[in-house]
Amino acid sequence: MEDQNMNSDEENKSSGDKEFVEKREDASKNMETAVTDSPSEIIDTSSAEIAVAAEVTPVTSEQTDTPAGLSQPNLQPTSDATVPTVERPPRExxxxxxxxxxxxxxxxxxxxxxxxxxxxxxxxxxxxxxxxxxxxxxxxxxxxxxxxxxxxxxxxxxxxxxxxxxxxxLKVATPDIKAANSSGAGTATATSKEPLCKQTVHKKVLDKHGKPEDVAVGIKGAALPLPNTPLSGMYNKYGGKTRLTFKLDSDELWIGTKERTQKIKMPSIKDIVSQPIEGHEDYHIMGIQLGSTEASKYWIYWVPAQYINAIKDTALGKWGEF
Known part of the structure; x- marks a missing residue:
């Protein structure tokens, strides 16, 4: 009985071993099939991707700089393009x-x-x-x-x-020391004189006629160019209203009063002197040297200070400050 049981067990074992072996063989065949089929699939897929890639238009470096949705402008000049030129007016x-x-x-x-x-x-x-x-x-x-x-x-x-x-x-920057020393006495005498507004002849005029009501506003310490209109509102030593008009086209200075207009060639003017009026430093007394003597000066009172340099510059033909 025991022998029969042992034989039965051995038969079951051998049949199980046989079934196991068959399953292993099937699994091995499946693996070989999978290994064999896989490369062809990969090759097919790669070929498809390559075919698609071949149809894509290559992207240039210029296109990569252009924003999406915008076309690259054509920067090459056309055969009909012309460069505009600025024409200067004909010489006259x-x-x-x-x-x-x-x-x-x-x-x-x-x-x-x-x-x-x-x-x-x-x-x-x-x-x-x-x-x-x-x-x-x-x-x-x-x-x-x-x-x-x-x-x-x-x-x-x-x-x-x-x-x-x-x-x-350069002459102004390097003054003549000898000339300065030799004229020292004369300079001291000149500087010791009274201001113009304190001298009797001018003080009488100032005290008698006072400040004109219609004179232009004076600006102390300023230097402005001559206005385009005549300078008016001042008066001469007789108290007569006086205006100055510079006629550059004829190189003349016109000194006008109610009675007459005196036309003076500017090259004939020898010198122009002026000093501020004390207490009214925004106005000057000005003397125009028309001859060689002191009596030939034409005196004008209440000249706005801001125009003094311009008057000297224009009449004398050079910068008064130099």
Missing amino acids: PINIKIIYNKKKYDHFIDINCTILELKCDIEKLTGVPVATQKVMYKGSTQDTQTLKQLKVSKSANKFMVIGSTMDDL
């Missing part, structure tokens, strides 16, 4: 007269040139640097103005130049 030469330091210069220049360009020509003619020039034509001028804008013509073509040459500036 005109003869002008330049007056500097009582000398006159004839000069041809394009009427479309600016005052700054004219100043460059004036520096070559007179030696006055552009930076120190003041050019006047019927009043003050601006560097950006053209001669055409100023309405320069054959009949109105005179320019007054005010300024100092480099030699003049």
Whole structure:
């Protein structure tokens, strides 16, 4: 009985072993099939991706810099493209007269040139640097103005130049010591004199007529260019209302009163002196030297202080401060 049981167990074991072996063989075959089929699938997939990639248009570096939704502009010029040019007005030469330091210069220049360009020509003619020039034509001028804008013509073509040459500036910077020592006594005498407003002849005029009501407002310590209108509201030694008009086109200074207008050629003016009025330092007493003697001075009272330098500069043809 025991032998029969043992034989039965052995048969079951062998049959189980056989089944196990068969399962292993099946599993092995499945694995071989999987290994064999897998590369072909990978190859097929890679080929499909390569085919798709081949259809994609290559992206250039220029396209990568262009924002999405915007097309790259065509920067290459077309055959019909033209470059615009700025046309300068045709040259219109005109003869002008330049007056500097009582000398006159004839000069041809394009009427479309600016005052700054004219100043460059004036520096070559007179030696006055552009930076120190003041050019006047019927009043003050601006560097950006053209001669055409100023309405320069054959009949109105005179320019007054005010300024100092480099030699003049150097002379002022290095004064003559010997001359200063030799004139020391005279300087002391001159400085010891009473101010103009305290001298009897001028004090009488000031006390008698007082300050004019219609005189322009004076500004102490200022230096302004001459206005475009005559200076008025002042009076002369007789108390007569006086106005000053600078006629640069004819190089004249007009001194007008109620009775008459005296037209003075500016080159004939020898000197101009002035002093502030004490207690009213925003106004000056001014004397215009018309001859060689003290009696030839034309005295004007209550001249606004801010115009004193401009009057001297224009009448004498050089900077009063130098």
